[in-house]
Amino acid sequence: MEVPNTQENMSKCICNTCPTFIEGDKGFFCSLDRSDKQIVKKGCMCADCAIWAQYELKGGYFCAEGKAD
Template sequence: MPVPDTQENMMKCICMTCPTHNQCMKEKMEGFFCAKGKATCEFEKVSCVCATCPIYSEFSLGDSFYCEMGAAQ
């Protein structure tokens, strides 16, 4: 399910606690990838904490690494 790109939803995103969320992403304040789409930063995939995020259950998401694959459809 697409995730509406709202401030309220963005506040629930936990990407910044994820081991994959690197310095570049922090400097560019990139996150909320399931709504915003792919990261512009280069990064190493470590693990993904999306499955433990409130947005994940709220919008019945089923994937991970939205920073790599882009926004949820």
């Protein structure tokens, strides 16, 4: 399911607690699309995120794979 780009949704993103997250990156990748940075997968926290449950997302690593659809 697409995740609407709202301030409320963005505020629930937990990407900045994730080992894969690069300091200073935009986060909220399930809505904003993949990172511009070279992502090295070290684990993904998305399945623990309220947005992931609310929008019935599948998988994770939206920073590497692109936004949810």
